[in-house]
Amino acid sequence: MRALIVDDEKHVREGIKLLADWEGNEITEIYEASNGEDAIKIIRSLNPEIIFSDMKMPKLDGTQLLKWMDEHYCEGKTIVVTGYDDYHYMRKAMHYGSSDYLLKPIDPEMLNDTLIRVVKEWKEEEKERINKRSKNQLINKMKPAYRDQKLTQIINNVPVDKFVWEEFRLTKATAYTIGLLQVSNIAVEQFGGDKDITFFTLLNIINEQLSKKSGGIAFRYITSKGEIVLLLKKNKKESLIIAKEIQINIQQLLGLTCTIALGLEVNSAVQLSLSYQHAKSMIMNRNVLRNNQEKIVMDNDEKEIKSLMDYGSSIKIAIQTGEMDAFHSLIGQIQTDFIQKQQLCLRQLFHLENEYQMISTRWYKEFNLPFSLPTDLEERVHSFIDKEDVFQLEAYKDRKKREIALFLRRVKRQNKRTSKNIIQEIEKYIKMNFHREIKLQEISERFYISREYISRKFKQEYHINISEYLVSIRIQKAQELLENSNLKVYDIANMIGYQDDKYFRKVFKKIVGISPNEYREKKK
Template identity: 40%
Template sequence: MKAIIIDDEKHVREGLMLLAEWDRFGIEEVFEAKDGEEAKEIILKHRPEIIFTDMNMPKIDGINLLKWLHASEIDSKTIVVSGYDDFQYMRNAITYGSFDYILKPIEPDILNETLDRAIKEWKKQALKRESTIENTRVINEVKPLYWDHVFTKLLTNKSIPSDASMKIQKEFGINLTEVEYTFSLLSISSIISKNFDGDRDLAFFTILNICNEMIRRKQSGVCFRNIDKENELVMIFWDVKNTHVLVELIHDTIYKFCNIKITLAVGKPSHHLYEAYQSALQTMLKYNLIEATKKKMVSYLDISASPILHILDYTQEITWALQSGSNEQMDEVLNRIFLTLQSNHILSFEQIQGWENQFVLLRNNWLKEYEINEQISFYNGNDYWDKDGSFSFTRFQEEKRKEFHELIHYLNQVKYQKYKNSIQEIELFIRKNYEKDITLQDIADRFYLSREYISRKFKQEYHETITNYLTKIRIEKAKELLENPHLKIYEVSFKVGYQNEKYFSKVFKKMVGLTPNEYRLSVMTK
């Protein structure tokens, strides 16, 4: 693959050259141009798949270059890199087919993530995947992503900035300061896991296109992606009279298109945009996922107060199960927790989020206790959905069990390795100090382990008792020393840890079959 960087500033071109991970994405050639005029010749000659371009350049600027690319039907993916956070620039970029718009100074993560998506997009089109989803996505690839950012910022502001209000009024023909709002929220977790092969961006594009087509047809609102939340899709309705009818229609269309059942959360109408969003957010976080599987939508009126179950309250029981190393014992604890959860609590997104956060906290504490500092990729069990997108309490239990079983397995491995390393250190200690009067109690005190544990584990590892192992090391060393004819037998005896020469000779003959003198003679006569 090929790419071109178009910018009148040399240091910007050099920065892009350094920051982009070209090899990772299979881009073998990267060309440079200082303006649109120079770029046109290179593009026509080399047909690069990826084009990075500035907007403000001499001769032919970025807007005119985009117009030319659009008119020429060149199938490259164009990424605008600009120092201007200006709506008109962004609108022109989108209008004339820019894949994305990123701002200077360039952040490496954003640059490479955008490049990754652009290449995937180009490859998909190159393979001419003419599915309905692909067609819908292609038709809407010029969707103004700018509005995702604008509306997302409004969600956290208790007042609407005048500049944003003016831009929205110009684009959508609505004065946000004069209307009453209703928000509807949708978590697309189940859609991502059951469709689109886990491609979150493609899932968002598809569902956004469906929602916006119906909402804008009625001129009653707008749908956008909350860029601050991983899986949240937001609908603002300013024609609140038709909200419930439209929400149910959206539900039915998504089911028809994706064969997935989803539940939309609808908040309380309000003249304050922030309050309207918070109402919808609390509705989505708190509604009962099990009861809502048969509903198209839930409203703020359906929400009832329910305490959150905290797995931190079961820390001691969980710890005992972990230390036992038994999946069965852990399952007994979890079954009690699941029963309590089902009987006394509501299984909501808020509850799931609380469980997941507390599990990570507990897991990190256990890893710290086992002195494990390296980064580990643990199983993240979050597929709680049946094939039709309905929430499944059974799958939730299965996913949570998998996480705990994996943790038990890992901690047991670490524990075993830790103990194995201790026994290996004991063996090394014996080998280095064989000539000393070593007792089992000395070893236990030195390594902070019980004598019984040391005896049992040492024999499992080396198939010998510690006494026999020490004797074998002493006799092997004695055989080496006996090869020196100048050493007396009693000197050899002392050097290998025996203070009594006769006892040494007795042990030596038992182990070797010869007395020390007989062994020396046999070695000398070879």
């Protein structure tokens, strides 16, 4: 703790320094001032907890110092020390909150009793101040969450206590209008990706403007991500003026262009959800491709939503080609069909993105490829809206082209691995069934692959066609039987799949160079 002794007489200051039990009261720093002006400078810079002050001093006397402290530094505890036993001075001291009034010459015992009591009072008051600050900090921290929750309930027609309306000063309005602002990803990025800070800043700007106009209150709509709702206590015409002023402020302070949709003008709380739904419809149906359009949306037509599913067969053909060029023309066709007169609404974009993910999931499963679904489809769309609140179509298309190209590369790798594995399975199947006649059609039907594909891939893998490979397996088995058994040649021929032993002998000699009997004699 710190103490300040204010007196124009040096020997008085020295006496207090000498007589007081500083250490016992945990006071480690002691400062001096000869008048009220110097004392104020020290108080401002060092914030001493205990101040001893004379009443009669030059420049600025004790009464004036006490008055200044009462207005600017009420945390400090003051003990008046004076040579004047005057009721006028005592009354002034008590009026401005002095803790005690000591007369000179100072009695050491009285001085220390007073110091102990005043230090104790300061500690108790400081504890209360700390608790109060903590509570205030908690309340301030919780206020936005409380506000957002209660006002979201109002918009959603959830019954709330009457005092909530009074608390947010929403009563005594003849008309209400809901304004809706969607917070873009570019705004969040401007605040280092922190959504809470983004909303906090935007809401401060908006609510400051609304407070000046007694226009209502803005809050974070917790039912839907990325939305700020303006609950305006104004009719539609007045709401339009306020919305434009808010837009200008956000542009000037943050460099962001935001679109605000205004819902229906209503005259009761139960109709607020209707006003919100109308504003939401305005936002979803607004054209996101033009920069020069009005950023206050008050009315627009419901747009026809087109389906990406209508292009299912074209997508299948493009995938089967395995080439990105097929998708370039398809994407161009979809763009032509979906965008007419440079018009593309947010609702269509969300629908398009949702169907795109469904189709992607289907084809990833079709080729047994690992995939993960994005957690927030709307955010994927919003990430392509720039600071002018315009959708970057070319950037969006480039992103889709990269995703499709990656898919095609994975399909090719998968097909390469799969075809190799299947050919190896076919080779095993031939080895297991070499003793009977195996037709290419049988293999094709068993492995669900065309005969042409099997023939081509088998020869690429083993550098020999299937019929030649089957013969080589049979002759190899015949050699083993000739070496290790006394079976007749015609029995061996039957065992390895030849019904005609003469034909077997002919094939054997062609491959081995000698007849079966000669081979047996040679191996004895």
